[in-house]
Amino acid sequence: MAAILKPLSSPFSRYFPQTPLLFSLPRLLSSQSSTPNDVDTVYRIVSSSAHSKNLKQSLKSCGVFLTNDLIDEVLKRARFSHGNPLQALEFFNYTGNRRGFYHTSFSLDTMLYMLGRNRMFEKMWEVLVETKHKDRSLITPRTVMVVLARIAKVCSVRETVECFKKFKKLVPEFDTACFNSLLRTLCQEKSMTDARNVYHKLKHSFEPNLQTFNILLSGWKSSEEAEGFFEEMRELGLKPDVVSYNCLIDVYCKNREMEKVFKVMEKMRDEEIWPDKITYTCVIGGLGLVGQPDKARDVLKEMKEVGCYPDVAAYNAAIRNFCIAKRLGDANWLMEEMMSNGLSPNATTYNLFFRVFFWSSDLQNSWSLYGRMMHMGCLPNTQSCMFLIRLFRKLEKVDLALQLWNDMIERGFGSYILVSDVLFDLLCDMGKLIEAETCFLQMVEKGHKPSNVSFRRIKVLMELANKHEALKNLTEKMALFGSSIHLPESMDRSTEVPCSEALA
Secondary structure, eight states: TTTTBOOOOOOOSOOOOOOHHHHHHHHTTTTTTOOOOHHHHHHHHEEEEEEEHHHHHHHHHHHHOOOHHHHHHHHHHHTTTTHHHHHHHHHHHHHHHHOOOOOHHHHHHHHHHHHHHHTOOOHHHHHHHHHHHGGGGOHHHHHHHHHHHHHHHHHHHHHHHHHHHHHHHHOOOOOOHHHHHHHHHHHHHHHHEEEEEHHHHHHHTTTTOHHHHHHHHHHHOOOHHHHHHHHHHHHHHHOOOOOHHHHHHHHHHHHHHHHHHHHHHHHHHHHHHOOHHHHHHHHHHHHHHHOHHHHHHHHHHHHHHHTEEEEEEEEHHHHHHHHHHHHHHHHHHHHHHHHHHOOOOHHHHHHHHHHHHHHHTTTHHHHHHHHHHHHOOOOHHHHHHHHHHHHHHHHHHHHHHHHHHHHHHHHHOOOOHHHHHHHHHHHHTTHHHHHHHHHHHHHHHHHOOOHHHHHHHHHHHHHHHHHHHHHHHHHHHHHTTSSSOOOOOOOGGGSSSSOOOOOO
16 A cells, blocks of 8 residues: 555646755756757657667767756656656656756656556655655655545545655655645545545644645535635634635535625625636636526626736636537637737637537538637647547548648647547548558657557558558557557457546
8 A cells, every 4th residue: 555656637836945055056057948859859769768778878879968957848748648657767767866966846746647647656655765865855745746646546545644644754844735735635536525534633733724725625516515614714713815715606606606606706805805817717607607608708897897807717718608508609709809808819718619519510610710720829739639530530531630640740739649549540440551550650750659459450450451561660669668569359448548638
């Protein structure tokens, strides 16, 4: 149990401890900016090196200076591309063992995330212990969250708390910030009841602060329970801030209790705590849930009148209401208004429309919107790509699917792994073996490993077409990633496709 760990998908904002003077010079020298080409070069070396010796030799001979920024970017790419964690760990250890060099907290947390995602728990603890001996300040409350989230996924609440206590020997200060990390993990990975019980059990060992209550308030689904906790906060002499009230308003909005929402906003003003953009964004979403998209649009006007100008998130909430109501004209009008106010639509904005177009199988508007998105310089995210590639798969539009893929390869957006699974399905079903081979090689060249299921599909078709040399080449490419490509025929596809991250 002590070796079980996991990261959070949405941890606290990065925590940057003060760096001891002794460490400041080497870190300063190691933080020079890196170029995308350098990141590509190093990532390709890391992802294609089968042995530690080859990795070290290639890194020494590539001529790229391994800075903190570059290492952060390489590990980040390995994380989001679901790269081989052992290769990433070799890279992490090699760079960290250089004399006078110290990793950043971001690199440490990213490395722990990859190990935890692959259930390499013993290695996670080893990394933590080694980090403690070299530079304890790198182990932050965010690190605690990254670790505890995996624990909470596979263990009981009791075991999660026991592992939390082990951090007392690892972190510089085992304080309320760490306690808050535990509570946030339980809110996200377990239940509010579990979080509340642990809070009451351990609150005397720490000193709960406003952030403690804000974390617990943000996880409630029941209005009554949230109100009770809100009162407990007041009894302890903690004065609610705008974050506290926003959490309470969010609970009311999700429960469609809009009258309570407006009463809380009046109370905030009475206490001279002014609603912010997040407050209004929650209200806009709540009005959408009760079927009042027009009233939600009026909230945007109210925001301007009180000097709290809407941001992209507020506009997205209002646009979402009209998309749900299938009033795309009004939704598009709001997007135009947003742009006239100097705000640029983001991928989330476009995804609201892509979702509607996907479910209505509207190929023309989907492709037109994609073209507009690219023209505006807003790169699609993974969800954008998945809406598009799934639509092309459904309508058997090979040419459009290949164009999307080539844009991804050229511009570097979206998840190659998730999109390629759907793309290879389409190409194999349509008998486009040459195109499938080309896309496969492009993906490998970018340092991303195609899924075993996709490889197996291509393999079967190549065997039937007697393309033995091409199959040998693809097999060798897969072997570079260091994992077996032989799968039982009964393996279910769902176990091979990584889950896409929730849209923020």
